[in-house]
Amino acid sequence: MNSIHDVGGMHNLGPVNIDLNEPVFKAQWEKHVFSTIGLYFAGGLCPIDEFRHAIEVMNPAEYLTTPYYVHWYHAMETLGVNNGLFTRDELEAKVKQLTEQEARS
Template sequence: MNGVHDVGGKHGFGPVFTMDNEPVFRENWEKDVFSVIGLYFASGLCPLDEFRYSIEIMDPAEYLSTPYYVHWLRAAENLSYWNGLFTEEELNERIKQIENGEKK
């Protein structure tokens, strides 16, 4: 399947810019997402093909306009739903609580 995420090695997308000494993680939340996916792999909740699929189903516009670890975050969300860890409604409710400054 060729999707928006399968552009590696294709011509016409311009140069790839990299920074000297670019950090692995640009924001602290990216470390958290990386750790969560690692835990999913270690626990068996995340076979590699499901991880890739959970990224491939992202909306193409979101995929192209978001940083790398947002893709992993969407994968973590999808895998959580599929494995019954929480529902989309529960996640949205928790997001509202955090936005309102509520602590758990």
């Protein structure tokens, strides 16, 4: 069964616009997500099939409307919780803390 993540070869999805000057990372947080997933792979916490599955469980509407590294971020969260690195509550508390720190800056 195909899901929203399996659109390769489908027709009528519009042109693929390629920007030859597009940077690999558009923001600093994307570099952090990329390297953290690399640590997951190196530490054996993330076989490629689990990484792909962690992206594929995203809500299809979110998947289609978010940038590439948001998909990796979602996988990072999912794999971190599933592998016991942190709980969902710990993650939400950290996000709240960082958001408050940023607001004060």
